[in-house]
Amino acid sequence: xxxxxxxxxxxxxRPGRTTSLILLTAFLAMSLFCGTVVVSSLRRGLNSMENRxxxxxxxxxxxxxxxxSMKNLLLQGTIGTFYMDASxxxxxxxxxxxxxxxxxxxxxxxxxxxxxxxxxxxxxDPENDxxxxxxxxxSLNHQLGDMEVVVGCRVETDVGNNFRIYDRNCKVVAKLAxxxxxxxxxxxxxxxxxxxxxxxxxxKGISHKIDSGNDSEVVSAIYVKVLSGxxxxxxxxxxxxxxxxxxxxxxxxxxTEVADSLSGVSRTIAVLIGxxxxxxxxxxFIAFSMMVNExxxxxxxYRLLGMSRKMLSGMILKETALCSxxxxxxxTAFGAILVFPFTTLIETSLKLPYLTPDAGSVILYxxxxxMVTVLVGCAAGSGTASRLSRxxxxxxxxxxx
Amino acid sequence: xxxxxxxxxxxxxRKQGEANFFEAVRPVSLTLESGKLTVLNGKSGSGKTTLLxxxxxxxxxxxxxxxxxxxxxxxxxxxxxxRLRSEKIGVIPQGRSAVDTLSVYENILLPGILYGGTPRTExxxxxxxxxxxxxxxxxxxxxxxxxxxxRMAIARTLTASPEVILADEPTGDLDSDNTAVVLSALQQAxxxxxxxxxxxxxxxxxxxxxxxxxxxxxxxxQG
Numbered sequence: 001x002x003x004x005x006x007x008x009x010x011x012x013x014r015p016g017r018t019t020s021l022i023l024l025t026a027f028l029a030m031s032l033f034c035g036t037v038v039v040s041s042l043r044r045g046l047n048s049m050e051n052r053x054x055x056x057x058x059x060x061x062x063x064x065x066x067x068x069s070m071k072n073l074l075l076q077g078t079i080g081t082f083y084m085d086a087s088x089x090x091x092x093x094x095x096x097x098x099x100x101x102x103x104x105x106x107x108x109x110x111x112x113x114x115x116x117x118x119x120x121x122x123x124x125d126p127e128n129d130x131x132x133x134x135x136x137x138x139s140l141n142h143q144l145g146d147m148e149v150v151v152g153c154r155v156e157t158d159v160g161n162n163f164r165i166y167d168r169n170c171k172v173v174a175k176l177a178x179x180x181x182x183x184x185x186x187x188x189x190x191x192x193x194x195x196x197x198x199x200x201x202x203x204k205g206i207s208h209k210i211d212s213g214n215d216s217e218v219v220s221a222i223y224v225k226v227l228s229g230x231x232x233x234x235x236x237x238x239x240x241x242x243x244x245x246x247x248x249x250x251x252x253x254x255x256t257e258v259a260d261s262l263s264g265v266s267r268t269i270a271v272l273i274g275x276x277x278x279x280x281x282x283x284x285f286i287a288f289s290m291m292v293n294e295x296x297x298x299x300x301x302y303r304l305l306g307m308s309r310k311m312l313s314g315m316i317l318k319e320t321a322l323c324s325x326x327x328x329x330x331x332t333a334f335g336a337i338l339v340f341p342f343t344t345l346i347e348t349s350l351k352l353p354y355l356t357p358d359a360g361s362v363i364l365y366x367x368x369x370x371m372v373t374v375l376v377g378c379a380a381g382s383g384t385a386s387r388l389s390r391x392x393x394x395x396x397x398x399x400x401x
Numbered sequence: 402x403x404x405x406x407x408x409x410x411x412x413x414x415r416k417q418g419e420a421n422f423f424e425a426v427r428p429v430s431l432t433l434e435s436g437k438l439t440v441l442n443g444k445s446g447s448g449k450t451t452l453l454x455x456x457x458x459x460x461x462x463x464x465x466x467x468x469x470x471x472x473x474x475x476x477x478x479x480x481x482x483x484r485l486r487s488e489k490i491g492v493i494p495q496g497r498s499a500v501d502t503l504s505v506y507e508n509i510l511l512p513g514i515l516y517g518g519t520p521r522t523e524x525x526x527x528x529x530x531x532x533x534x535x536x537x538x539x540x541x542x543x544x545x546x547x548x549x550x551x552r553m554a555i556a557r558t559l560t561a562s563p564e565v566i567l568a569d570e571p572t573g574d575l576d577s578d579n580t581a582v583v584l585s586a587l588q589q590a591x592x593x594x595x596x597x598x599x600x601x602x603x604x605x606x607x608x609x610x611x612x613x614x615x616x617x618x619x620x621x622x623q624g
Contacts, residue, residue: 006503006514013502301498304459305512305557306487308480394454397494 007319017294018323020287025327025377028280030335033369035273037339037357038346039266040365045180045353046262054131055223056232059092059239059248060084064221081108084246086217091243092224097235099227102129103219105194107201109165109187119155120186121165123194131223132188140174146192150174152184154344163187166200180347180355224248262352281380288320288384299388300396313385317378320385324377328370336366402470402564404433404456404490404596409465410619411451425451427619428465433565433598438591440599440606443616449600450495450569452616456598457492457567458482469565487515491558493568498554499542505529505553506538512561521560528556531586533579547574555583559590566590566597572605584609 011018061084083105092101105123124132126143136150144150149163149170162169170189178184189197198218226235232250239248302312339346340356347354357365408428415423426448433439433456443449454460456467458474467474469489474482486492491512499508509529510520529535532552542550551574558566568587572580584599588609591597599606607613615622 006511009507010502297497298500298502301500302515303483304457304492304494304498306483306515308483310480311483311515392460394450394457394459394494397496397498 007315007322010315011319011322017287017291021284021320021323021377022327022330024280024284024287025324025373026331026334027327028277028284028376029328029331029369029373030338031273031276031280031331032372033332033335033366034339035269036365036369037335037362039269040357040361041180041343041346041354042262042265042350042352044355044357045347046258048179048355049181049258049353054134054225055251056226057224057236057239057248057250059088059222059224059243059246060220062245062247064247081106081220083218083220086219088243088246089219089222092222092239095235095238095242097226097230097238098224100128100130100225102131102223104129104132104221104223105191105198105218106220107194107197120182121149121194121197122186122188123191123197124188125191130225135176136174136188139176144173144188144190146190147171147196148173148189149193150176150188152176152186153178154184155187165197166204166206168197168200178355179353181353222246258352265350265352281376284377284380285383288381292384292387295388296391296396300391300393303389303391303393304397309389313382313389316385316388317381320381321374321378324374324381325370327377328373331373332366332369335369336362402435402489402594402596403468404565405468406431406452406456407466407468409452409455409462409467411448411455411460412463424619426455426462429619429621430465431456431614431621433596435564435594435596436591437611438588438597438599438609439612439614440601440610441614441616441621442601442604442607445602447616448619449602449616452621453492453567453569453598453600457490458486459492484516487512489564491561491563491566493554493558493566493571495569495573497542497547497550499545499550501542504539504541505534505545508542508553509557509560512557521562524560524562525556528559528586532556532582548576548579551575552579552583555586559586562595564595566595568597568599570601571599572601572603577605580605 061082064082086103089101089103092098102125107121107123109119109121122132126133136144140150147168147170149172151157151163151172151174153176155175157163157172157175159172159175161172163172164170165187170187170193176184176188224235224239226232232252236248236250239246299312299316302315303309307315343354343356356362407430409426409430410424410428411426412422412424414421429452431439431452441449441452451460455462458467461475466476469485472485474485477485499505500511503511506525506529509525510522513519513521526535529538532555534549534552534556537545537549537553542553545553551571555568555571558568566587571583571587575583584606587597587599591611599610
């Protein structure tokens with residue numbers, strides 16, 4: 001029987017006390033790990049969205065904003081099917097201060113046509129696009145051909161499969177990396193393909209006609225990049241005055257709104273974690289204080305038999321560290337089980353871009369959560385260890401003799 | 402081996418009459434020699450346990466010194482004093498002194514492993530047999546009677562085989578048969594060269610003593 005086995009016996013033969021300590025520390029580790037992962041995922045989601053958006057202004061049909069929130073369209077993949085005359089693209093390009101403009105056409109798939117839920121189909125012009133193309137280029141090494149589609153990471157299909165939209169077969173040529181936004185559930189194709197699909201939708205009775213009657217030349221949104229050094233606000237105002245039946249929206253406003261929401265959620269999570277930690281720490285200190293009285297006699301025996309104060313406090317600290325480590329390991333593992341399978345649910349509930357960190361970062365967060373929990377557990381136990389190591393064995397053993 | 406107390410006293414701050422402190426042990430000197438069993442008798446509250454704790458290096462005297470051979474116990478750091486107590490001084494305290502999470506056998510082997518030594522299994526078996534607790538080997542302290550716990554504590558000290566044994570009321574919870582067994586075992590230890598001190602308020606131990614001292618109001622009347 002060596003010191004370590006003595007320690008294990010002390011822990012295993014007091015299952016109630018040991019389990020309580022493990023549960024408390026597990027709770028601490030779980031809250032820290034889950035909170036960190038959620039906040040980090042939100043930050044990554046926002047960064048990803050900023051990187052992917054790439055446009056300063058979006059021009060949409062005037063009625064589009066009443067049909068769907070632009071923020072929701074981008075963040076949650078809300079289906080938005082609205083159209084305006086394609087001539088708006090030329091009007092935008094003519095506007096002073098516009099460097100680049102690129103149009104997209106949105107179409108919604110029918111439910112149960114290709115997927116378990118409706119998906120947003122986005123047609124873009126690979127020649128002029130500066131929003132989607134650079135991102136698609138990361139996953140596709142050739143120009144997107146006719147009847148070829150690139151799908152978001154959460155669309156349930158694989159590269160090489162046929163993807164059926166309105167009874168038309170499209171070939172999946174690439175699957176995009178996760179962005180943590182609604183773009184993950186979108187399907188991308190070129191303008192020829194989207195026009196074929198619009199026609200197919202028309203045959204199914206889903207109209208995309210606009211008031212002008214020109215149903216072959218429509219666009220849903222025009223993404224605008226302003227000239228360097230030009231005030232986007234000014235260009236936005238010019239576009240609103242220059243392009244008929246359209247509304248220009250600055251993306252910076254959307255991003256600020258999202259960043260504000262994210263900041264609020266982060267603060268709430270931080271406060272919640274703080275409250276959980278405060279509560280758990282109070283319970284932990286109470287548990288350790290109760291342990292002082294419970295173990296006083298046992299530790300007096302160790303002192304009597306020749307354990308020094310340092311050895312005694314070392315033994316208590318090692319026991320605490322072992323309990324805290326076990327708790328931290330269980331808490332982090334349980335936290336992972338809780339937070340990762342429910343990524344979509346969390347994203348939907350928070351209504352914010354949510355991009356889970358890569359494996360390396362997750363391992364780092366797990367290690368940090370465990371380390372902090374073990375350190376806090378040891379810090380909480382150190383006072384007890386110090387008090388217990390100072391027990392007067394003679395007097396203690398006589399008490400209640 | 403010699404454990405020697407030179408004019409040690411112990412005062413506690415407690416209002417008593419005109420004084421602000423209570424003198425549990427007045428300056429006393431006592432020497433415990435190898436191969437001798439000394440019995441220290443006295444009524445409850447006479448200061449016997451306080452004196453024993455000071456001799457064991459567990460309670461710092463208000464005045465005076467305690468020497469183990471030429472080593473001044475209270476001049477040592479806690480680490481060195483603890484190690485010395487582990488190796489050379491065995492204390493059988495009053496009351497329960499078992500680690501509840503360990504079995505009787507593990508409790509008896511405990512002193513030997515604190516500093517990484519080899520468990521003294523043969524000695525443990527022998528003393529458990531002598532003291533009649535072999536059948537309780539795997540029992541937990543919570544399952545034992547007061548007398549059995551007391552014999553376990555005595556077996557633990559005898560198994561460790563320290564050079565000085567300080568026993569505080571070792572027969573307090575025992576019947577006459579077991580009292581005889583325990584006192585014989587302590588006498589056997591003294592005959593084997595240990596310096597043994599038995600503190601008791603009863604007279605049973607006197608028959609086994611090489612020397613008897615009486616303690617009264619914190620002072621020793623040499624026997």
